[in-house]
Amino acid sequence: MNVKATDQEYIANTYSRFDLQIVSGHGSLVYDDAGKEYIDLGSGIAANAFGVCDAYWQQAVIEQVMRVQHTSNLYYTEPQARLAKLLCEKTGMKKVFFSNSGAESNECAIKAARKYASDQGGGRDTIITLKQSFHGRTITTLSATGQEHFHHHFGPFTPGFVHVTPGDVEELRAAASGRVCAIMLEMVQGEGGVNLLDADYVHACADICEKNDILLIVDEVQTGNGRTGKLYAYEHFGIHPDIVSTAKGLGGGLPIGATLLGEKVKNTLTAGTHGSTFGGNPVCAAGAYSILSRIDEALLSEVAKKGEYIFSQFPEATGLGLMVGIPTQKPAGEVVRAAIEKGVLCLTAKDKIRLLPALTIPWEQLKAGLAVLKEAMA
Numbered sequence: 001m002n003v004k005a006t007d008q009e010y011i012a013n014t015y016s017r018f019d020l021q022i023v024s025g026h027g028s029l030v031y032d033d034a035g036k037e038y039i040d041l042g043s044g045i046a047a048n049a050f051g052v053c054d055a056y057w058q059q060a061v062i063e064q065v066m067r068v069q070h071t072s073n074l075y076y077t078e079p080q081a082r083l084a085k086l087l088c089e090k091t092g093m094k095k096v097f098f099s100n101s102g103a104e105s106n107e108c109a110i111k112a113a114r115k116y117a118s119d120q121g122g123g124r125d126t127i128i129t130l131k132q133s134f135h136g137r138t139i140t141t142l143s144a145t146g147q148e149h150f151h152h153h154f155g156p157f158t159p160g161f162v163h164v165t166p167g168d169v170e171e172l173r174a175a176a177s178g179r180v181c182a183i184m185l186e187m188v189q190g191e192g193g194v195n196l197l198d199a200d201y202v203h204a205c206a207d208i209c210e211k212n213d214i215l216l217i218v219d220e221v222q223t224g225n226g227r228t229g230k231l232y233a234y235e236h237f238g239i240h241p242d243i244v245s246t247a248k249g250l251g252g253g254l255p256i257g258a259t260l261l262g263e264k265v266k267n268t269l270t271a272g273t274h275g276s277t278f279g280g281n282p283v284c285a286a287g288a289y290s291i292l293s294r295i296d297e298a299l300l301s302e303v304a305k306k307g308e309y310i311f312s313q314f315p316e317a318t319g320l321g322l323m324v325g326i327p328t329q330k331p332a333g334e335v336v337r338a339a340i341e342k343g344v345l346c347l348t349a350k351d352k353i354r355l356l357p358a359l360t361i362p363w364e365q366l367k368a369g370l371a372v373l374k375e376a377m378a
Ligand SMILES: *Cc1c(COP(=O)(O)O)cnc(C)c1O
Pocket: 100, 101, 102, 103, 104, 106, 134, 135, 136, 137, 186, 190, 191, 219, 220, 221, 222, 223, 247, 248
């Protein structure tokens, strides 16, 4: 079959794909249909946390597939319970709602925040988010996303979102009045250009939330699960969010989203107020457990070291840990195409090159990949 032609005829035109068909891989190396090898510095947009076909993850997934692949959330399943317990033990959060994606994990965060305010007597329903943020592709998470160009064509949007400029504490203070029930932030804005939030701003934000009983939601869909050198990026800032949403790397390449609920909101969502047919599916949950249980201090310090190495090679880079944005003179898309030619896969974020390699990328492959990237950028 001519995959490219068939894809172009039958698949909705929402992706402008690169001219490349990946058919297999191992760790941070992937292979195309002609057998050409690529060093993968994108890991499926941070989803393949331990690279492609990690043996321990494969075993966990296969064992669960052989037992039962799905039950629905009408019944108890062990993989989901184990994963929720581990997430809470590792974060101090109290309860978890499982879904299938980042957007859905944010939908749950938004619903929990609004219900919390409603339970308190109502009158507050507005959520502050940041300009340049990205929170997903559903109508409500697009509404939360503070980037104009995502808003074309799809209105009317869910009301109740206000976008403020990152770093401007006065604007935030002025906005955080009256109807506001939550502030939602990415510690490093991924799609918005790999922008690390200023620590003083994050602290001011946490302070405003605490003093006004405003919920602090941290979107860790991209930054989470070890990506920045901590299990969750908010840990770098010493803050304690009320709600944390995550997805991407959690499933190690299978779709799972999780919304972690802190003390204030742990009992906000009650029976019948939210749900998902597939959320926390046992196969995805078993895969996620095999990833999360191995994100330990040793791995996190390796992530931090590899991140520092990238920053030493590209001093103008932005981001944190293995979430890196690199400004480039040439158009970013052109650099990505040149890198593919030379056998390296990387991503873009706005006009930057974005790197999100597997947390486990071997040093030699990281170094070789960066050397090729430099050539592609020159
Ligand atoms: C990718 C991303 C999302 C959306 O996740 P999907 O799984 O594509 O729905 C939401 N928030 C952030 C910060 C992301 O990076």
